[in-house]
Amino acid sequence: MSISSTQSQLGHLYPPALWQWFEQICAIPHPSKHEAALSAHIQAWARERDLAVIVDQVGNLIIRKPASAGMEDRKTVAIQAHLDMVPQKNADKVHDFCSDPIEPWIDGDWVKARGTTLGSDNGIGMASALAILGASDIQHGPLEILLTVDEEAGMSGAFGLQAGILEAEILINTDSEQEGEIYMGCAGGVDAKIALPVKWQTADEDHLAYTLSISGLKGGHSGVNIHLGRGNANKLLARFLAGHASELHLAISHLQGGSLRNAIPREAQCSFTIPVSQLESLQTRVAQFETLVKTELAATEPAIKLRLADVQAPQKTLDTESQSRLINLINACPNGVMRMSDDIPGVVESSLNLGVMTTETDQIQIICMVRSLIDSGRAYIESQLQSVCDLAQAQIRFEGCYPGWKPDQQSPVMAIVKDTYESIYQREPEIMVIHAGLECGLFKKPYPHLDMVSIGPTIRFPHGPDEMVNIQTVGQYWTLLLAVLQRIPQRTN
Known part of the structure; x- marks a missing residue:
């Protein structure tokens, strides 16, 4: 050609x-x-x-x-x-x-x-x-x-x-x-692959089904652009869920976000059910959260948008314990710049990117990319991720480690x-x-x-x-x- x-x-x-x-x-x-x-x-x-x-x-x-x-x-x-x-x-x-x-x-x-x-x-x-x-x-x-x-x-x-x-x-x-x-x-860097085992329950037939999507983010290279303060769609979605899932009696049926571990996620979405009585509150909370993140990220993410769409009712949703562990895991997972270099002014020493979330049959999978100029910096982030996963009863493995x-x-x-x-x-x-x-x-x-x-x-x-x-x-x-x-x-x- x-x-x-x-x-x-x-x-x-x-x-x-x-x-x-x-x-x-x-x-x-x-x-x-x-x-x-x-x-x-x-x-x-x-x-x-x-x-x-x-x-x-x-x-x-x-x-x-x-x-x-x-x-x-x-x-x-x-x-x-x-x-x-x-x-x-x-x-x-x-x-x-x-x-x-x-x-x-x-x-x-x-x-x-x-x-x-x-x-x-x-x-x-x-x-x-x-x-x-x-x-x-x-x-x-x-x-x-x-x-x-x-x-x-x-x-x-x-x-x-x-x-x-x-x-x-x-x-x-x-x-x-x-x-x-x-x-x-x-x-140097390493991939952190997290698997959170989950259990499902039969979805409530009289509940409404919706998908909340976050989009319009700039994304970018998880090394070159990590210091620019751009929004991570996966983390923003987890933030909303951590703040409102419980009060809205929301039950998650599907979660996904990002597509590459070395690209800052631009889009993420969560499908769920809620009681009919909570619909107005859901709409209010989504609008309030959109205003909040647009204000916080006005300089870096002017095109961010949240969209709430009704969808076909799912057959199953996460049980209460699985959903709690999932939301807490993603919300608590570190992300972004962890430390700037003391030796090289203006250069990031250590960072990580919560790049991908996918829903599988019996688990939620999360992939993060860890980067550091020094091996000890990478090891410390690995330790933090291990601790978060232990608390959430998730498994984590580190693969593809490459030297700086x-x-x-x-x-x-x-x-x-x-x-x-x-x-x-x-x-x-x-x-x-x-x-x-x-x-x-x-x-x-x-x-x-x-x-x-x-x-x-x-x-x-x-x-x-x-x-x-x-x-x-x-x-x-x-x-x-x-x-x-x-x-x-x-x-x-």
């Missing part, structure tokens, strides 16, 4: 080769765990150009390109991105992420998508790597392009990368999201990127540690001596339908990346 010049919406932007590749990436569905079609397309393209292609045991794609003339003695550089994207859409958008293309469009200085995530995280980085592979006029030493799978849903690609495949001494990660910032470290990327103040490639940026733009970049999880920490296990740095253009609101990438900064990122490749030093042996 390719994009013709007549179909192209972005090909006139700078740099053209990068944007043309990004359009091809958007045209081929590639949500997490469904990257095979995009990988196959890239493999076929690379083999047509006689580039060496490797697909490892977990599906990571490695493509090698020889050095340009006169650069053969330089250190080998790996340019790294991930193949997958976060699949999020607005409630009124009809879109199947496994079959439908992303629809990018230009809105002033930004490229956005129509009603869905754009996939600029990490599609722009991937596009830049592929544009370099296809170019004949770019100076660079020996190159390896590393495209990992499943970064957004568990980092299984980075976990599965084996020692001995990469030849690179330097790795440039392209998954950062702010122009003018150079990242040299990131948070410890900053190296003496990194040679960081110095090269910093000096190159200053020489091009006549200003100092900020050297940063990001609270989001980059794959770099996992690469250090099979490749402990790999010198790494992370750069990228400015991306706003990743992991949500408001995601956008700034056009000018894509050009700036491209210029910086090419200049850095020219400055890679010679091999020492």
Whole structure:
């Protein structure tokens, strides 16, 4: 699949080769765990150009390109991105992420998508790597392009990368999201999966049935945006239930919210029954709660809305004890920023996101994502979650723990990127540690001596339908990346 010049919406932007590749990436569905079609397309393209292609045991794609003339003695550089994207859409958008293309469009200085995530995280980085592979006029030493799978849903690609495949001494990660910032470290994380056993009772036939929905929230990346004070739809719903379920004699039949553990939940809903005598009180409490949260979150969530809709009566509802334990569990579960870093001003040290709630046959499942720059910070949050679950008689397990990327103040490639940026733009970049999880920490296990740095253009609101990438900064990122490749030093042996 390719994009013709007549179909192209972005090909006139700078740099053209990068944007043309990004359009091809958007045209081929590639949500997490469904990257095979995009990988196959890239493999076929690379083999047509006689580039060496490797697909490892977990599906990571490695493509090698020889050095340009006169650069053969330089250190080998790996340019790294991930193949997958976060699949999020607005409630009124009809879109199947496994079959439908992303629809990018230009809105002033930004490229956005129509009603869905754009996939600029990490599609722009991937596009830049592929544009370099296809170019004949770019100076660079020996190159390896590393495209990992499943970064957004568990980092299984980075976990599965084996020692001995990469030849690179330097790795440039392209998954950062702010122009003018150079990242040299990131948070580690772990998924917390909670299962609350529940019992059901026969629903009262003479009660009314309703669904309360919370929507209109901004959501966003649970690492990058966690400090912005945005509403979490799951927590807001639990807050309403904790305050009013008992007085309204409300009986829950279904609960769900959020869709990804690493995206701040934008929507949540609860279905329930209530006595006919409580309907007016319910309507009053919902209106009062909507006014309350709109006032509290006026600056961060101006579009928040609550909707009460009558629905078909359920056959069963939670029994009193199960409902009490459920509401108390979600309401008491910590969420958001837990601690700011003492060492790095303005950076979150530890956080968690209550990302997903689902109702199953005999249990309610909750998935949280814990992040921390330090292992002890992560362990403390795990301890708090364990305590809350013990009190609620819920089971919890921690899965997919991945390490942070410890900053190296003496990194040679960081110095090269910093000096190159200053020489091009006549200003100092900020050297940063990001609270989001980059794959770099996992690469250090099979490749402990790999010198790494992370750069990228400015991306706003990743992991949500408001995601956008700034056009000018894509050009700036491209210029910086090419200049850095020219400055890679010679091999020492």
